[in-house]
Every structure is written in structure tokens, then in C-alpha cells.
Amino acid sequence: MFSPRRLALACVTASLALPAFAVEKKAEKPVAPYDVAQPAAETLDLNMYARIREEGLRHSHVMQLADALNDGIGPRLTGSPNMAKANAWTRDTLTTMGLENAHLEDWGEFGMGWQQINTWVRMVSPDPEPLWAQAAPWSPATAGPVKGEVVYVDLATVDLDKLQGKLAGKIVLLGAMRSTPDITEPLFTRYTDAQLKELEAYPGPRRTGVDRAAIAETIRLDALRTRALKMFASEGVLAIVTPSRDGRNGGGTGIIFDDNGANSLVNALHAQKPENKQTIPNAVMMVEHYNRLARMIAAHVPVTVELNIETKFTGDHEHGFNTVAEIPGTDPKLKDEVVMVGGHLDSWISGTGATDNGAGSVVAMEAVRILKALEIKPRRTIRIALWSGEEQGIYGSGGYVKQHFGTFAEPEKPSPASTPDFMRLHGKLTTTRExxxxDAYYNLDNGTGMVRGVYTQGNFGIAPIFAQWIAPLKDLGVTTVTTRDTGGTDHLSFDAVGLPGFQFIQDPMDYDTRTHHSDMDTVDRLHAFDLEQAAVVEAIFLYNTAQREQMMPRKPFPHPENEKKLTAPLPDIYPNAVK
Amino acid sequence: MFSPRRLALACVTASLALPAFAVEKKAEKPVAPYDVAQPAAETLDLNMYARIREEGLRHSHVMQLADALNDGIGPRLTGSPNMAKANAWTRDTLTTMGLENAHLEDWGEFGMGWQQINTWVRMVSPDPEPLWAQAAPWSPATAGPVKGEVVYVDLATVDLDKLQGKLAGKIVLLGAMRSTPDITEPLFTRYTDAQLKELEAYPGPRRTGVDRAAIAETIRLDALRTRALKMFASEGVLAIVTPSRDGRNGGGTGIIFDDNGANSLVNALHAQKPENKQTIPNAVMMVEHYNRLARMIAAHVPVTVELNIETKFTGDHEHGFNTVAEIPGTDPKLKDEVVMVGGHLDSWISGTGATDNGAGSVVAMEAVRILKALEIKPRRTIRIALWSGEEQGIYGSGGYVKQHFGTFAEPEKPSPASTPDFMRLHGKLTTTRExxxxDAYYNLDNGTGMVRGVYTQGNFGIAPIFAQWIAPLKDLGVTTVTTRDTGGTDHLSFDAVGLPGFQFIQDPMDYDTRTHHSDMDTVDRLHAFDLEQAAVVEAIFLYNTAQREQMMPRKPFPHPENEKKLTAPLPDIYPNAVK
Incomplete structure (x- = not known):
């Protein structure tokens, strides 16, 4: 799961204008197998429910898959050698499971290939101690271990001019000290019945106004950062150390979040692009160690640090690949129709990406394994896709959707180049036969928690269908259909072109507080039963979709008849505005 | 605060017999200024209460002291260069505050001087990643970075014979994988009113029988460990990595506890003694990283690790020192009488010892600073003592008590040499004029939490006195006098020879769950108001004790008239036992 707020803020910062999510929609009226009237009652094969549960809960392979992927390969930064290993391993494992046409699909150029080999930092004086840090993704290496006095730069208050001429051979602590709140709430939770009930209401938390002061400050700091980085490079700074970010409810204490951009002031958006390659090595440090160094400097103590950031660039123009495989449909009338399931295979580098999104990847693999183990001959084709490039902006699923389903033309007023793809204003949508x-795409990317229901993403036609599907799964904790949207992951790529794409509602566990993009994201955090349950739910959703008489209903968007209303300019109602 | 359960278990293991806490008490009947009848009502100087609160809560220096000690010096392992720095800094700072006779007192030989310079570990293959680890205290250094294949040895299940001839050049993971429970409870808590009420009842949790099965297993593992270490050395093992221990309520996830003995199977009790010097370098690793390596090996994956343990021995027979300073008494009749306050200055090495027990040290310093700032001329002498060697068995306070107050002769049946000092059977107590x-000793060593009351350590005469003293401190949260004992720190040294020694009741905060002996024990965990409040309470206790007409009452123990009952053998009542 990536962090859209971060991208959004970066976008605002870059474009100096509020991004518009509105889309110029100019699709042709589609042919409509999914547009037929839907029956009031679903035909459910409850024997198949039972067989899927039996296979998924009593003979599960999901933890074996999780161990192999997360322990055996490790973190999977897109473009890295580990990502290539994960692509190959998933393709081969899906083939072994009996899926057909398992292959890798190139979704386009990603950027630099990079891996961390080793990182260590220690205080040399006044107190020799090891300090915990990791390379920021796409950081260049130091020339072996390098040693230097430490300078603390809080951009919010620094006077850069005063540092002029004083930074040669220095190591810069870049970023304000972070708070380390007490952990007065559990860091691990499951949804209560009341919370699930509340999720059924639409909308969720009310939208509040834009915090213009915060945006202005971000813009100011961004400009300062650009200036500072240029200055650091010309002065000959040895390395930059940034503090790890906070975790919710104090969960960030003691751990390292290493999601480039969210925690590193240096490696901003698109750090993987060769044109954005940094020249100064950059490590991200545990808050407790960072704060100690910063406090010592504030107390006028000269601090010397030695660090070794050993990283390796493995290519400048690496392409990204999705792993794709199928259980072919068998009904001559329906076998060209496709139901998809997936998650993203890539991760950041701090842990092993076990919950983000090793979990969703192995659950999808287990779901199709269950169906193969039961020798199901689906009417429609079932396809699994394991994406990459998700963490940098759902590139893998976005590229796949572009290649297979539909593309948007450039709009009349193009967005600035710095705007992330998924936030650009789009022109006319051209769709394909595919x-x-x-039919539908099902995604799991909110950690290791079991499925408690599904976000229908505002698809009101589908809500009563899902409600009937999950009724027999109540004893497994699946109870909730919400019309709410959820964001942050690959179903958005489908939703953006008007295809039914869904993310399940999952128990929160310690995903938001601790594991999401941190060194705590390891197999130790996975909950076997939760993953088994999720695979059973996905297998049932796949089966139901594949066997149904009708295709799943779609949202009215982007039908041309609705387009006019969506794109018509609002009348100017602002009093006293000069036209 | 040290961990007596750990020492107790080690003692059991070593002596193959249950240790006896009973003491052969043969003290002479003491002269008794402290034995006079006590008045029913205490004379309290509430204006002085107000002045102490004003100085301690509005003009506090306690956080400045904490920053300087913990950030500025760092961890303070007894015998290390940092410990010597801390001794010197506290002596000089107390002198600056205006205390008299600030000096260091040698309490005896401790063992090896040692410091960590740097430690890093990384996986070389199959997945190059940095791993978090620290040197186990008193670990020898590796010969620079060393590389080797990893072998996993769980002593509970290993067949050492099968490893024979296979360990040359290997790195051994020694110890079972650790659990990483979910954090379903807050890791940070304060006492509720109900919990404080419950503390007033005596006894606390009921004593249960000895777990003989656990002891037998510990003895078995200990013997196996001894055999294994001998074998590892003869085979040429490069280094040993042990897992960090669990923290309560899942608080141990992601952090490194580095209290030698509790978490390292290698460095057992008395690791500081030159005769116990280890030959194989030993690092302690974060559980998540340890478990990943162990799981990979269990999956038959060859794993290679590189590590660098850079440590330095700075002496074989280092002595330990306490920092001692005074505010001399001014009443000609009482100035030879002394009231003491203290905490221990030493720490383990993982964090900076901010809560254990930087907190107690700076609170005691602040308490005497407050009294000096108010230009108090106490009737009795007020003495601050900052101990060392606490973590290895309250050596500093024990040595001080021996030198100043009383010594026990060897008993008729001496305990085995392996029994820790504080658990040995003792002979006749010989006391001094001092x-x-x-009069009394007040100690603070349960973390950063504010004072909520005081453990009277079974001194029933003193309970009504303390109750009157704290009544005006109710608004500061000080409400509870309990007749219960508490253990684990330096007041025990005083209590052991029949002197009034007390530890305050403190809010638990995240001491037991996270900071006690871990890398989370940094200034970030300190709560300024709590430390200020504690210093105010200590200053008031010191003042009241110093000004009182009578000395504080003592427990009947070790009066000779009680001795006979205590040491008389119990009649043999066991049915059918063969005499």
C-alpha cells in the first residue's frame, strides 16, 4: 500500500496549485454484457463454499508461500535484483501450482535498479556507540566508511547563509528532531462490531478544508531543501542522515520507516528516476539515535560520526514487470471474460515487505492454488496479477490497465510534469475489447488482517450482490459491505477507467502503527489464520464471479451520458469576485 | 534496577540446590537513638514544603542534568571509561552545586573494564541486508569484519554430537527463536487509584511453589551450554549471535535488550570477571532479524553473515567507585547522624541508561540541589551516594554498606562460590559506630515515573510517619504507604544489615515493557514533570528526616532477642520420612 497523501502533498508542492482529481471523460458508449439487468437473488454454490473452506483452512500453503517470499527473497524494491527474483519465483511457483500461461509482463520503464548491501553508522566521539540506520532507497554509496563532524539542519529554522563555507567533510543531520510519544493505546487492534457498523455509513470522516498554511510551509521547506541540497553538494558534504518518521500512537519509536519520500527530505518523489539521482549518500536513522545526536549538537557538543552506506546501482533504465498467470475459462460463451485477483509484489526495503504486500501476494497465490487443488473448471477465465512499482505510484497495475483496457489522451490543459500519473488531468478515454x-478485479493490500468485508467503491449495483456472497461467511468474520471508497492501492488503476476494482476491508492489526514501510514488516507480524481466511474469501469471490450468469454491474461512470454533467463548469457564484 | 530473578535462577543452576535467603543473625544489641518512643504526630514545616515545591517545580534543573548525563556521557557499564566519566562528572557537578566533600569511594574490585566501539552485522547471502545487533557486554572483538555460514543451535533440542567437526569458521545462532506477540495492551501505563489501593494490602501476589521442572530444565541447558561453548571454541566458531529477550506485553519487538545474562546464553553471571572471560565474540540481535535467519536455516537455506564486533578491554581488575557528597549537618547534637539519598549511576550498554537509572541519579542530584538552592542548614548531615556495579548485583551499595555500616562473618556452612553475594548465607553481623x-536511605530506581508513595519494607513503625509526611503531597499524586517489600535495587543493601532503606513507589510508565535494559532507554523516554515531582518528594523526605527530633524507627530485625526464633530449626513434621 502506498501513501497517497504523501504523493498528493508532493504534487501540490511541485505544481504550486491544488491538484484536480476530476477527469475529462470522453469514453464511447460501451458494449455492455455487464450492463444487463441483475437478478435480485444470487445463485450460490454452498457446497463449493464448503470445499474451498476445507482446502483453505485445513490444507493451507499460505504461510509456506509467505516464508519463501519474504524470508527467502527479502525486500523487493521495484527495479532491484530481489524484485526480479520475486517475479521469477512467483511465475515459476504459479506454474508449479498448475496455472497456465504464467509469465512476466513488462509495464514500462521504471528507473534505476538499486540495492542496499550494508549500512552502518556509529558515533566515534564523544561516545563510541553503534547507531541504527538504513540507506534511503536509491542513495548512492559512500566511498567505504567515512568519518565527519555532524551538523544539525532543521530546515524550518535554519539560516543556510550562516552555514556557507562550513560544510566540507561534514555529515548533515537533515530534518527536525521527532517526537516519541508514549504508547498509551494498544498498537495492535481488530475491528469491533461497532466500528464495522460505522463503516457501513457513507461518507466516512467528513472532508475538511485544505490546510493552506501547511501547504505554504511545505512549499517553503521544499524550496529551501532544494537550495540546501545544492549547497551541500557544492560544499562537499560527506553524507546526509534523516530521521525516521513517526508511527501512529507512538508505534514509530525504536523502529525505522524507510519509505523514501515520506521520511527522507532528500529522496523526494521519483527518486528512482536517473534524472533525480542524488549525489550525496543518505541514511535514515532510528528516531532515538537521531534525537540524541541532535540534542548533543544543540548542547554545543562536537559530535563525530562514522558511517558506511554500501549500495549498488544495477541499471539506469530498468523496466518493471508484473507476474501474470491464469486458470482458463471453460464455458465457450464466457471463457473470454476475465476475473482478476492480485496484490503487489514490490515493497520498500526496511523490513521484508511481509505485510506490505507480501501478504496480499501470497493470499492471491493461495486463492488460485485452492481453486486448482479443487480442480475447478471455471466458466470465465481467472487471472492472477502480482504488480510491481506500486509503492512509487501504482505503476505496475496502471501500466497493465493502460496496455490492456484503456488509455486516456492528453487533456487540453496538461498537468505539470511533476504531477504523479494517477493525479493528472486526463483527456478522452479510449477503451479496448478487453x-x-x-469482469472484476479483487485486491488485498491492507496488511495481514483477515477480511471483514469489502469496499464497493461507490458501486451501488454490486453492493447487494456482495452482501449475498458474504452471508455464508459470517462465521469467518466477514460481515460488512460498505459503499465507501478506499484508496492507496492497485484497485484504483481499474476504478480509474471505470472497471470494477475492489479492495477488501481488513482488520487493522498493527499495520498503520508499526509495520507499514518499516523494519518491523517481517514474517513475525503475519497471522496465519487471517491469511488463510483471506485466501478462502478471495477464492469464493473469484469462483462466484467466474460462474455467474451475468458479468458484474459497473458504476455509471464513465458512460458518455453522465459525462456532460461531470465536466460542465460550475456557475460562478462567488459574491463580489472580479470577472 | 537489576533483575534478581535472573540471578536467583543462575544461582540455583550453579549450586544445584535451592538458595536460602535466611540469615544467621548474631548482632549485638545496638545502642539506640533510633529506638526511642516515636511521637504520634509529626511536626511538619509546611512552609518548607512550599519552598521546595516552588524551587523543584518552577526552577528545576533535572532535565538539564539528565541530558548531560545520558546524552553527554552515554551508557555507563561499570568498569568502563564512560563509568569513570560519570563518576567524575557527578562529583564535579555536586561540588558546583555547593555540596561538600564530593568524592569517589572505591568499593572494591569489580572485574574487567570494557567498552563497545562499534558493532554491525549484515546478511551477505542469499539477501544482502543490514541486521541490528549489539555486542554482548564483555564480548571480545572479532578480528575486524568476519564472514561465515550460519548454524542455528537451539540448546533445548540440539544434538551437539551431530555438529562435531562442522563448526570451523561458522557463526552460531545460539538460542531458540523468540516469540513476537502482538501489542494488544498499552505499553505505557500509570497506576490507577484502584491499583494503588491494592498495593496497600499485604502480601501482594501469593507466593507459589517452586517450579522444579523449570529449574531442572535450566540446569540441563546450563550444562549443555557449558559443553557447547567448549566445543564451539575448540572447533573454531567465529562468533556467536544470541536473540534479544522478550519484553512484557510484546514490548520487546523491534528492540534490543542487552542485559548480559538475561538475554545472552553465552555471557552468564559474573561475565565481568577475568576468570570468566569469553573467547568467542558474541552479539545480541533484534528478535525479528534473529528469527528470520533461524527460519531460513530451518528451511535449509544456506545463510552467510558478515559481522564486526569492535570492543575494547580497558583493564582486568578495575575497581568500582561510588560518587558521594554531603550537605553537612549543623545541629551540634545531631550533625553526626546521616540521612542518605541515592540511585545507581551505572547502566547496561544498549541505550544510555536514561531510565535505569540515570533517572534516579539525576533526581537525587536535583533533590540536594533544591536543598542547597534554598540554603537549608540541616540539623543532620544529608548525603547523596550514586552507586555503581548495581546491575551486576548491587555491588556499589553493598560495598559501601560493608565499609561503613556492618559486615557479616562467614557462616558455619558457607554457600557455594557461585552464589551471588546478596543471596549467601551469612554469619554474625558486626556493626560500626556509623x-x-x-538514619535512613531513600532510593529511586524504577524508571522515569513520578512518586506515588513508598514501600516501607515491612517497617511498621515507620508507616504512620511516612503517611503524615505525604498527606500534603496528595495533589502531586503521592498517596500510598505500603508495608510491602520491594526488591531489585540498592535499598536492599541497607535493609540487609537492618538499616532503614526505602524505594519509592513509582508510576510504571514503559519501564517493564520497553526501556529496562534496552536500546529504548534514552532521554526520549524521560518525563520531565515526573522527575521534577520525584526530586521534590525526595527533597522533602530528606528535609523531614534531617530535621526530626528522633531518628527514624527501625525494624526489630536484627535484634538478638529475635534471633533465636529466626535461626531455630523447624521441628521435623514430615510423615514417614526416614530419619
Whole structure:
């Protein structure tokens, strides 16, 4: 799961204008197998429910898959050698499971290939101690261990001019000290019945106004940062150390979040692009160690640090690949129609990406394994896709959707180049024949928690269908259909072109507080039963979709008849505004 | 605060017999200024209460002291260069505050001087990643970075014979994988009113029988460990990595506890003694990283690790020192009588010892600073003592008590040499003139939490006195006098020879769950108001004790008239036992 707020803020910062999510929609009226009237009652094969539960809960392979992927390969930064290993391993494992046409699909150029080999930092004086830090993704290496006096730069208050001429051979602590709140709430939770009930209401938390002061400050700091980085490079700074970010409810204490951009002032958006390659090595440090160094400097103590950031660039123009495999449909009338399931295979580098999103990847693999183990011959084709490039902006699923389903033309007023793809204003949508036959896409990318229901993403036609599907799964904790949207992951790529794409509601566990993009994201955090349950739910959703008489209903968007209303300019109602 | 359960278990293991806490008490009947009848009502100087609160809560220096000690010096392992720095800094700072006779007192030989310079570990293959680890205290250094294949040895299940001839050049993971429970409870808590009420009842948690099965297993593992270490050395093992221990309520996830003995199977009790010097370098690793390596090996994956343990021995027979300073008494009749306050200055090495027991040290310093700032001329002498060697068995306070107050002769049946000092059977207690004039000792060593009351350590005469003293401190949260004992720190040294020694009741905060002996024990965990409040309470206790007409009452123990009952053998009542 990536962090859209971060991207959004970066976008605002870059474009100096509020991004518009609105889309110029100019699709042709689609052919409509998914547009037929839907029956009031679903035909459910409860024997199949039972067989899927039996296979998934009593003979599960999901933890074996999780161990192999997360322990055996490790973190999977897109473009890295580990990512290539994960692509190959998932392709081969899906083939072994009996899926057909398992292959890798190139979704386009990603950027630099990079891996961390080793990172260590220690205080040399006044107190020799090891300090915990990791390379920021796409940081260049130091020339072996390098040693230097430490300078603390809080951009919010620094006077850069005063540092002029004083930074040669220095190591810069870049960023304000972080708070380390007490952990007065559990860091691990499951949804209560009341919370699930509340999720059924629409909308969720009310939208509040834009915090213009915060945006202005971000813009100011961004400009300062650009200036500072240029200055650091010309002065000959040895390395930059940034503090790890806070975790919710104090969960960030003692751990390292290493999601480039969210925690590193240096490696901003698109750090993987060769044109954004940094020249100064950059490590991210545990808050407790960072704060100690910063406090010592504030107390006028000269501090010397030695650090070794050993990283390796493995290519400048690496392409990204999705792993794709199928259980072919068998009904001559329906086998060209496709139901998809997936998660993203890539991760950041701090842990092993076990919950983000090793979990979703192995659950999808286990779901199709269950169906193969039961020798199901689906009417429609079932396809699994394991994406990459998710963490940098859902690139893998976005590229796949572009290649297979539909593309947007450039709009009349193009967005600035710095705007992330998924936030650009788009022109007319051109769809393909495959767009017409894609039935639904199911995604799991909110950690290791079991499925408690599904976000229908505002698809009101589908809500009563899902409600009937999950009724027999109540004893497994699946109870909730919400019309709410959820964001942050690959179902958005489908939703953006009007295809039914869904993310399940999952128990929160310690995902937001601790594991999401941190060194705590390891196999130790996985909950076997939760993953088994999720695979059973996904297998049932796949089966139901594949066997159904009708395709799943779609949202009215982007039908041309609705387009006019969406794109018509609002009347100017502001009093006293000069036209 | 040290961990007596650990020492107790080690003692059991070593002696193959249950240790006896009973003491052969043969003290002479003492002269008794402290034995006079006590008045029913205490005379309290509430204006002085107000002045102490004003100085301590509005003009506090306690956080400045904490920053300087913990950030500025760092961890303070007894015998290390940092410990010597801390001794010197506290002596000089107390002198600056205006205390008299600030000096260091040698309490005896401790063992090896040692410091960590740097430690890093990384996986070389199959997945190059940095791993978090620290040197176990008193670990020898590696010969620079060393590289080797990893072998996993769980002593509970290993067949050492099968490893024979296979360990040359290997790195051994020694110890079972650790659990990483979910954090379903807050890691940070304060006492509720109900919990404080419950503390007033005696006894606390009921004593249960000895777990003989656990002891037998510990003895078995200990013997196996001894055999294994001998074998590792003869085979040429490069280094040993042990897992960090669990923290309560899942608080141990992601952090490194580095209290030698509790978490390292290698460095057992008395690791500081030159005769116990280890030959194989030993690092302690974060559980998540340890478990990943162990799981990979269990999956038959060859794993290679590189590590660098850079440590330095700075002496074989280092002595330990306490920092001692005074505010001399001014009443000609009482100035030879002494009231003491203290905490221990030493720490383990993982964090900076901010809560254990930087907190108690700076609170005691602040308490005497407050009294000096108010230009108080106490009737009795007020003495601050900052101990060392606490973590290895309250050596500093024990040595001080021996030198100043009283010594026990060897008993008729001496305990085995392996029994820790504080658990040995003792012979006749010989007391000094100073023993007669030591009024009370107040200790703070349960973390950063504010004072909520005081453990009277079974001194029933003193309970009504303390109750009156704290009544005006109710608004500061000080409400509870309990007759219960508490253990684990330096007041025990005083209590052991029949002197009034007390530890305050403190809010638990995250001491037991996270900071006690871990890398989370940094200034970030300190709560300024709590430390200020504690210093105010200590200053008031010191003032009241110093000004009182009578000395504080003592427990009947070790009066000779009680001795006979205590040491008389119990009649043999066991049915059918063969005599």
C-alpha cells in the first residue's frame, strides 16, 4: 500500500496549485454484457463454499508461500535484483501450482535498479556507540566508511547563509528532531462490531478544508531543501542522515520507516528516476539515535560520526514487470471474460515487505492454488496479477490497465510534469475489447488482517450482490459491505477507467502503527489464520464471479451520458469576485 | 534496577540446590537513638514544603542534568571509561552545586573494564541486508569484519554430537527463536487509584511453589551450554549471535535488550570477571532479524553473515567507585547522624541508561540541589551516594554498606562460590559506630515515573510517619504507604544489615515493557514533570528526616532477642520420612 497523501502533498508542492482529481471523460458508449439487468437473488454454490473452506483452512500453503517470499527473497524494491527474483519465483511457483500461461509482463520503464548491501553508522566521539540506520532507497554509496563532524539542519529554522563555507567533510543531520510519544493505546487492534457498523455509513470522516498554511510551509521547506541540497553538494558534504518518521500512537519509536519520500527530505518523489539521482549518500536513522545526536549538537557538543552506506546501482533504465498467470475459462460463451485477483509484489526495503504486500501476494497465490487443488473448471477465465512499482505510484497495475483496457489522451490543459500519473488531468478515454470483458478485479493490500468485508467503491449495483456472497461467511468474520471508497492501492488503476476494482476491508492489526514501510514488516507480524481466511474469501469471490450468469454491474461512470454533467463548469457564484 | 530473578535462577543452576535467603543473625544489641518512643504526630514545616515545591517545580534543573548525563556521557557499564566519566562528572557537578566533600569511594574490585566501539552485522547471502545487533557486554572483538555460514543451535533440542567437526569458521545462532506477540495492551501505563489501593494490602501476589521442572530444565541447558561453548571454541566458531529477550506485553519487538545474562546464553553471571572471560565474540540481535535467519536455516537455506564486533578491554581488575557528597549537618547534637539519598549511576550498554537509572541519579542530584538552592542548614548531615556495579548485583551499595555500616562473618556452612553475594548465607553481623547514626536511605530506581508513595519494607513503625509526611503531597499524586517489600535495587543493601532503606513507589510508565535494559532507554523516554515531582518528594523526605527530633524507627530485625526464633530449626513434621 502506498501513501497517497504523501504523493498528493508532493504534487501540490511541485505544481504550486491544488491538484484536480476530476477527469475529462470522453469514453464511447460501451458494449455492455455487464450492463444487463441483475437478478435480485444470487445463485450460490454452498457446497463449493464448503470445499474451498476445507482446502483453505485445513490444507493451507499460505504461510509456506509467505516464508519463501519474504524470508527467502527479502525486500523487493521495484527495479532491484530481489524484485526480479520475486517475479521469477512467483511465475515459476504459479506454474508449479498448475496455472497456465504464467509469465512476466513488462509495464514500462521504471528507473534505476538499486540495492542496499550494508549500512552502518556509529558515533566515534564523544561516545563510541553503534547507531541504527538504513540507506534511503536509491542513495548512492559512500566511498567505504567515512568519518565527519555532524551538523544539525532543521530546515524550518535554519539560516543556510550562516552555514556557507562550513560544510566540507561534514555529515548533515537533515530534518527536525521527532517526537516519541508514549504508547498509551494498544498498537495492535481488530475491528469491533461497532466500528464495522460505522463503516457501513457513507461518507466516512467528513472532508475538511485544505490546510493552506501547511501547504505554504511545505512549499517553503521544499524550496529551501532544494537550495540546501545544492549547497551541500557544492560544499562537499560527506553524507546526509534523516530521521525516521513517526508511527501512529507512538508505534514509530525504536523502529525505522524507510519509505523514501515520506521520511527522507532528500529522496523526494521519483527518486528512482536517473534524472533525480542524488549525489550525496543518505541514511535514515532510528528516531532515538537521531534525537540524541541532535540534542548533543544543540548542547554545543562536537559530535563525530562514522558511517558506511554500501549500495549498488544495477541499471539506469530498468523496466518493471508484473507476474501474470491464469486458470482458463471453460464455458465457450464466457471463457473470454476475465476475473482478476492480485496484490503487489514490490515493497520498500526496511523490513521484508511481509505485510506490505507480501501478504496480499501470497493470499492471491493461495486463492488460485485452492481453486486448482479443487480442480475447478471455471466458466470465465481467472487471472492472477502480482504488480510491481506500486509503492512509487501504482505503476505496475496502471501500466497493465493502460496496455490492456484503456488509455486516456492528453487533456487540453496538461498537468505539470511533476504531477504523479494517477493525479493528472486526463483527456478522452479510449477503451479496448478487453475492457469490455474484464469482469472484476479483487485486491488485498491492507496488511495481514483477515477480511471483514469489502469496499464497493461507490458501486451501488454490486453492493447487494456482495452482501449475498458474504452471508455464508459470517462465521469467518466477514460481515460488512460498505459503499465507501478506499484508496492507496492497485484497485484504483481499474476504478480509474471505470472497471470494477475492489479492495477488501481488513482488520487493522498493527499495520498503520508499526509495520507499514518499516523494519518491523517481517514474517513475525503475519497471522496465519487471517491469511488463510483471506485466501478462502478471495477464492469464493473469484469462483462466484467466474460462474455467474451475468458479468458484474459497473458504476455509471464513465458512460458518455453522465459525462456532460461531470465536466460542465460550475456557475460562478462567488459574491463580489472580479470577472 | 537489576533483575534478581535472573540471578536467583543462575544461582540455583550453579549450586544445584535451592538458595536460602535466611540469615544467621548474631548482632549485638545496638545502642539506640533510633529506638526511642516515636511521637504520634509529626511536626511538619509546611512552609518548607512550599519552598521546595516552588524551587523543584518552577526552577528545576533535572532535565538539564539528565541530558548531560545520558546524552553527554552515554551508557555507563561499570568498569568502563564512560563509568569513570560519570563518576567524575557527578562529583564535579555536586561540588558546583555547593555540596561538600564530593568524592569517589572505591568499593572494591569489580572485574574487567570494557567498552563497545562499534558493532554491525549484515546478511551477505542469499539477501544482502543490514541486521541490528549489539555486542554482548564483555564480548571480545572479532578480528575486524568476519564472514561465515550460519548454524542455528537451539540448546533445548540440539544434538551437539551431530555438529562435531562442522563448526570451523561458522557463526552460531545460539538460542531458540523468540516469540513476537502482538501489542494488544498499552505499553505505557500509570497506576490507577484502584491499583494503588491494592498495593496497600499485604502480601501482594501469593507466593507459589517452586517450579522444579523449570529449574531442572535450566540446569540441563546450563550444562549443555557449558559443553557447547567448549566445543564451539575448540572447533573454531567465529562468533556467536544470541536473540534479544522478550519484553512484557510484546514490548520487546523491534528492540534490543542487552542485559548480559538475561538475554545472552553465552555471557552468564559474573561475565565481568577475568576468570570468566569469553573467547568467542558474541552479539545480541533484534528478535525479528534473529528469527528470520533461524527460519531460513530451518528451511535449509544456506545463510552467510558478515559481522564486526569492535570492543575494547580497558583493564582486568578495575575497581568500582561510588560518587558521594554531603550537605553537612549543623545541629551540634545531631550533625553526626546521616540521612542518605541515592540511585545507581551505572547502566547496561544498549541505550544510555536514561531510565535505569540515570533517572534516579539525576533526581537525587536535583533533590540536594533544591536543598542547597534554598540554603537549608540541616540539623543532620544529608548525603547523596550514586552507586555503581548495581546491575551486576548491587555491588556499589553493598560495598559501601560493608565499609561503613556492618559486615557479616562467614557462616558455619558457607554457600557455594557461585552464589551471588546478596543471596549467601551469612554469619554474625558486626556493626560500626556509623551503623548507629545512619538514619535512613531513600532510593529511586524504577524508571522515569513520578512518586506515588513508598514501600516501607515491612517497617511498621515507620508507616504512620511516612503517611503524615505525604498527606500534603496528595495533589502531586503521592498517596500510598505500603508495608510491602520491594526488591531489585540498592535499598536492599541497607535493609540487609537492618538499616532503614526505602524505594519509592513509582508510576510504571514503559519501564517493564520497553526501556529496562534496552536500546529504548534514552532521554526520549524521560518525563520531565515526573522527575521534577520525584526530586521534590525526595527533597522533602530528606528535609523531614534531617530535621526530626528522633531518628527514624527501625525494624526489630536484627535484634538478638529475635534471633533465636529466626535461626531455630523447624521441628521435623514430615510423615514417614526416614530419619
Amino acid at each position: 475492457w469490455e470483458t474484464l | 551503623w548507629e547514626t545512619l
